[in-house]
Amino acid sequence: DAGVTQSPTHLIKTRGQQVTLRCSPISGHKSVSWYQQVLGQGPQFIFQYYEKEERGRGNFPDRFSARQFPNYSSELNVNALLLGDSALYLCASSLEDEQFFGPGTRLTVL
Amino acid sequence: GESVGLHLPTLSVQEGDNSIINCAYSNSASDYFIWYKQESGKGPQFIIDIRSNMDKRQGQRVTVLLNKTVKHLSLQIAAxxxxxxxxxxxxxxxxxxxxxxxxxxTELSVKP
Structure with a gap:
């Protein structure tokens, strides 16, 4: 069975640009969560979506937004990129309590 | 505020020894805890979990201990x-x- 997949694997943007990251959950999982992991730190919760509805939001500015589609895949959008947005962005899907993580998208902002 | 912190940032052990990784948490209302392993270039991988109504749970070569009195978790890896x-x-x-x-x-380094 395929695990959580994310695309792209890596990308490089410049300050002020916008980025869209994509996530496909494990088949049958209806919940998707997004996390930001800065180098040397643990992941920080950004959003959780369940059945296309936002269920939770972390302490991130409004430049960060997300959505979930009818097939339960999800996109994370970040506008007006800052240097500090450089991080590994992780997506996790879950059926119940256990969250399964994808490999992440490495975003570098120059 | 919310925080979960680790006592040791790095741990180096000899192959075959037992490892103990510690963690302190601050939210006494939490009732479920998970240990994850993250290898370079990969997402976190579930190792073992424990609910607050338990103080110990064992898996294959791993044991998690929960001390709610002092809000402390540990992960023990055997061999x-x-x-x-x-x-x-x-x-x-x-x-x-x-x-x-x-x-x-905590970064765990195992020396052969």
Whole structure:
């Protein structure tokens, strides 16, 4: 069975640009969560979506937004990129309590 | 505020020895905790979990201990192998599986 997949694997943007990251959950999982992991730190919760509805939001500015589609895949959008947005962005899907993580998208902002 | 922190940022052990990784948490209302392993270039991988109505749970070569009195978690890895080298995070589950609060992580290095 395929695990959580994310695309792209890596990308490089410049300050002020916008980025869209994509996530496909494990088949049958209806919940998707997004996390930001800065180098040397643990992941920080950004959003959780369940059945296309936002269920939770972390302490991130409004430049960060997300959505979930009818097939339960999800996109994370970040506008007006800052240097500090450089991080590994992780997506996790879950059926119940256990969250399964994808490999992440490495975003570098120059 | 919310925080889950680790006592030791790095841990180096000899192959075959037992490893103990510690974690302190601050949210006494949490009732579910998870240990994750993260290898370089990969997402966190579930190792073992424990609910607050338990003080010990065992898996294959791993044991998690929970001390609610002092808000402390530990992960014990028996007979540590080179493949165990990774960063280990404890995470506190908030809002019934919605939000994970991670600590900074401990890097485990296993010497052959």
């Amino acid at each position: 540590t192998q080179p493949g165990d080298s990774a960063v280990y995070f404890c995470a506190e589950v908030y809002n019934q599986g919605g939000k994970l609060i991670f600590g900074q992580g």
